[in-house]
Amino acid sequence: FYERLGCFLLIFAISNSEQIQSLFNSSIAQYLGNISFALYIIHYTLIHTIGYRIVNTCGLVLRAAKGDFYYNLSWGIGYCITTIPAIWVADVAWRAFDIPSVKFMRWVEGKCQ
Numbered sequence: 748f749y750e751r752l753g754c755f756l757l758i759f760a761i762s763n764s765e766q767i768q769s770l771f772n773s774s775i776a777q778y779l780g781n782i783s784f785a786l787y788i789i790h791y792t793l794i795h796t797i798g799y800r801i802v803n804t805c806g807l808v809l810r811a812a813k814g815d816f817y818y819n820l821s822w823g824i825g826y827c828i829t830t831i832p833a834i835w836v837a838d839v840a841w842r843a844f845d846i847p848s849v850k851f852m853r854w855v856e857g858k859c860q
Contacts, residue, residue, distance in 0.1 A: 805824045
């Protein structure tokens with residue numbers, strides 16, 4: 748119940764606040780919305796191919812210093828380094844597959860009407 752109420756209040760607040768709407772209407776937010784599906788598809792592969800290797804490498808470097816902070820630091824470094832190629836690959840996938848498929852389906856829709 749409380750999740751639904753919270754969602755309703757969040758949508759109501761966003762709908763009635765120009766300051767919050769400006770965050771979602773910014774060019775960065777619009778771009779992330781455009782590549783979000785491609786990012787969703789490729790993030791798992793990138794995390795498992797390069798992300799864990801970076802974390803393991805950082806863990807080996809930081810192994811001399813023991814503690815939770817250094818363990819978490821190795822994960823943070825891996826996350827930051829993996830984010831850049833993830834966004835780049837998602838952008839390439841968006842431009843190569845998503846945009847042409849949307850254009851094609853709009854063409855099909857136009858032919859069906």
